[in-house]
Amino acid sequence: MRYILFITVLLLSLRAVGQDKLAIQVFNAETKTPLEGVVLKFTTINKMLLSDGEGKILVPGYTGEYTIEIGHIGFEKVLVKVSLPLKVGLKIYLTPVVKLLDEVQVHTGYQTLPKERSTGSFTTLDNKLLAQQVGSNIVSRLEAISSGLIVDRSTNGGGRLMIRGLSSIQGPKAPLIILDNFPYEGDISNINPNDVENITILKDASASSIWGARAGNGVVVITSKNGRFNSKVKIDANINTSFSQSPDLSRLKQITSADYIDNEIFLFSKGFYQSQINNSQQPALSPIVELLLKKKTERYRVWQLKQKLNG
Template sequence: MIQFLPHLRQAPCIALLGVLLFHASTSFAQSTAITGTVYDASTKEALIGATILQKGTTTGTSSNADGTFLLQVSELPVDITVSYIGYETQALSLVNNQPLEVYLKVDAELVGEVVVVGYGRQKKRVSTGSIAKITAKDIEGIPVPDAISTLEGQTSGLLVNESSGQPGAGKSILIRGISTNGDNTPLFVVDGLQVGNIDNLNPSDIESIDVLKDAASSAIYGARAANGVVIITTKSGSSSDEGVVTYSTSYL
C-alpha cells in the first residue's frame, strides 16, 4: 500500500494558490490610475466637464465639479487628450502616473467670432441663444440672383422656398417651420433698421448675416420676431489711400 505524506498531499493546493496569486497580481498591474485637474489657462479656474481620453481607444472620463479627474489606463507609457468646448485640445504623453495639472487655452478662432444680437454684438462663445452666422466669405462666388438665395443651404433649420418659377418671383424663408398663426416670414433687420423684405439688397453688399432662431435670442424684437430674425450687416468703406474696384459675373 502506498501512503502519501501529509506535506505531499498539500503540494497541489499550494501550487494552485500560487497560480491564482500570480494572476491576481498581474491583473492589478494591468490597470494604472491617471489623476489630475483641468484649469482655464488665463483665469486659473477649474473646468467642469472637460473630456479626458486615452488616444486610440474609447477609454475616457470627464472632470468633476472641482476640475479633477481619474482615468484608468491599461499600461504606461500612454498618450491622452484633454478637450473642452471652446478651448484648444491638449495632447499629453505620460510615462508615469504623477498627478497632472492641465491648463487649456481658449480657442483663438472662437474668441474673435462675434455675432449680432438684439442688444448689439456679443462674442459667440458666451452667447447662449441659437444663432447662426454667415459671413461674406461663405457666400462669395456663389451665383445667386438675390439676397435671400444666399441663405439657402448655409445653416440648419432654415428653408428657402420659391413661390413660382417665374423670373423675379418672390421667395419665402422658414426658420422655425410653418406657423399656425398666419404669416411665416421672419423679421429682417438691415444695419439696425427693420425692413419688410430684402429683395432689393445686392448680395455683394452683404458683410454678414446673423440668423436668430430661438425665442431667447429674438425676444427684444417682440411679437414681430415670432418666426425668427435675420440680421444683415452691409459692407462699409474703409480708410485707405488706394481705391479698390471689384467685378464679378456669373451665369445662372
C-alpha cells in the same frame, strides 16, 4: 611602436572631438524648463539636430564661425552666432508664441457679442461664404448654407424665407429682417448680396427678448459693408453672369379654350378655389369660376325655396 603611437594619436583626437561636442541647452523663457524636440539648424551646413529630454543639443566637431537657427513648435525662432569649437556650453531661452483665434461675432441688431457670451441658437455667415454661392440675390445665396433656414418657392417664384419651418397658419410667416440695426420692410431680394458684410440668423425665443413679438418667426440680421476710420481705399469687383435660351413665342404650347373651361370646372368641383372664394380680401377669380359660383348660388337659393314650400 608605430601602432602604439597611432592609437595614442587617435585617442587624443577622439578626446578633442568629444570636447567639441559641448551641449547647447534650450529652455522655455517663461517656465525656465528644458524643451524636448528643439530643432537646431546650421545656416551654412545642411545639418539639423534635435534636443534630448533635458533640452541638450550636442554640437558636432566643426571649426569656424557659424550661425545656427534654433526653433520649436509654438516658440519664436532664435538666430545665434557661435564660434566652433565651443569652449563653454550655451543656454538659450525661447519665447512662446501667443496666437489668438479670430472670434466669431454674433450680431443681434442692437449689439455685437462674442460667440461664448451669446445665448440661444444662431448661425453666422460671412461675406466669403456668401460669395461662394451662385445667385443674383441674397435669397438664392442663403439657400442650403444655413441650418434651419428654408426657402419656400411653392407660393412665390422668388422664394420666401422661413426659419425652422411653418411658424403660424393665419399670421405672417416671414422672419424679421434687420438691416444695419433697423427693421427692413422692403423685399429682401432687393438687397445687393455683394454689399453684405455678414449675416446672423437668430432662430429661437431669445430673439424675442430683443425684438419682441415680431421676432416670433426668427430674425435675419444683415450688416452691410461700410468704411472704417483711417482705413485704406479698397475696391472689390464681382461679376455674376447667367445664360438662358431665348423663348420661341411661335412654338409656345397654349391650352385651348375648351380644355381651359374643362380644367376650371374640374378644379371648381374639387374645391380648389374654395379658399379664394371665402377669403375676406376677395381676390380676383377667373370668369369661368365666377359663372360657376353664380350658378352654384342660384341652385342653393332654389333648394332653399323648395325647402320652405315643402315645410
